[in-house]
Amino acid sequence: MAIERLDLWGSDEEPRLSAVLSECWEMLLDGANQTQHDFHTLALATGGGxxxxxxxxxxxxxxDRETREISFYTDLRSHKVGEIEADPRVALLFFSHTDDTQLRIQARARIHCGDALAAAAWAEVPPHRRRDYMVSGPPGLPWAWPTSGLPPALEDRAPSDEESRIGKGNFAVVVCTVRQMDWLYLTPYGHRRATFAWDDEDRLQTSWLVP
Ligand SMILES: Cc1cc2nc3c(=O)[nH]c(=O)nc-3n(C[C@H](O)[C@H](O)[C@H](O)COP(=O)(O)O)c2cc1C
Structure with missing residues (x-):
């Protein structure tokens, strides 16, 4: 299904809430697929620490709009994993300077490690990026000197499949199921803000908000 991109000020009509929600998911999809997109990185907040x-x-x-899931990768040993295990409620923050859009999301996170989903994602991680999951100690471990945490042999080359096996054990996919989205669109003519919230039965409640 083709989704029309929002052009708030290209027409005299205000967008409908459904069009705003489609735009939110379109931006998230673009962010996942385009490394230069402003939504390619996000700030993740956890509260369980x-x-x-x-x-x-x-x-x-x-x-994924259908399942309302947003995913990122992490090292199973990182602090955020323990924090999510203690309290799966997370907040995600996106800002696009290009599109003058802030998206704040509240979600429930779950950790996938050593399962089919994690294995499929790991297969897509390029060898040089697999090193991110091959540091010798947990991320955040104090060290006596400035360190990459990598075995010296891997500082200037990608690991072989065999070498990267240890990274696979540390690799986790965190899947966040969206519970609420808060969209803020900045314009010189007054901003616009809307909320989209799903209850436990997946019923959607939407509203415009005063920005
Ligand atoms: C541009 C950028 C992208 C990052 N991407 C990730 C990522 O996808 N997953 C991740 O676990 N950490 C990523 N990090 C590192 C985290 O910000 C953080 O330093 C690390 O995960 C340890 O966090 P924790 O101690 O809260 O678990 C990224 C950092 C930067 C600056």
Whole structure:
């Protein structure tokens, strides 16, 4: 199904909420597929840590409107995984300077490691990127000197399939099921804001909001 891109000020008509929701998913899909897209990276907030809340950048890997799922990859040993296990409620923040759009998402996250979904994703990770999951200690482990955490032999080359097997064990896909989206569109003529929230029965409630 072709989705019309939003052009708020190209016409006299205000968009419908359904068109805004389609645009949100279109931007998420573009962000997952285009490395230069502003939505390719996002800020992920977790609340399950000792400090109360924690925030970091991750790369958007997949977005699926039908299942309302948004995915990123991570190292199973990283702090965020323990935080998500303690409390799966996460917040995701996207901002596109190009499209003057902020998207705030509340979601429930689940960790996939060692299953079919993780194996399929791992198969798509290029060899040089597999090194991200081959650092010798958990991300955030204190070290006595500035370190890549990699075995020295792998600092300037990609690992072989055999070598990268250890990375596969550390590799996790985090799938976030969207519960609520808050869309904010900035314009010189006054901003626009809308909310989309799904209840436990997947019923959608939408509303315009005062920006
Ligand atoms: C541009 C950019 C992209 C990143 N992408 C990811 C990612 O996709 N997954 C990930 O786990 N960490 C990614 N990181 C590193 C995280 O921001 C963070 O430093 C690391 O995951 C440790 O976070 P934690 O201690 O909260 O678990 C990225 C960092 C930057 C700057």
């Amino acid at each position: 000792a400090q109360g809340c924690s925030l970091r950048t991750v790369v958007l890997r997949a977005a």
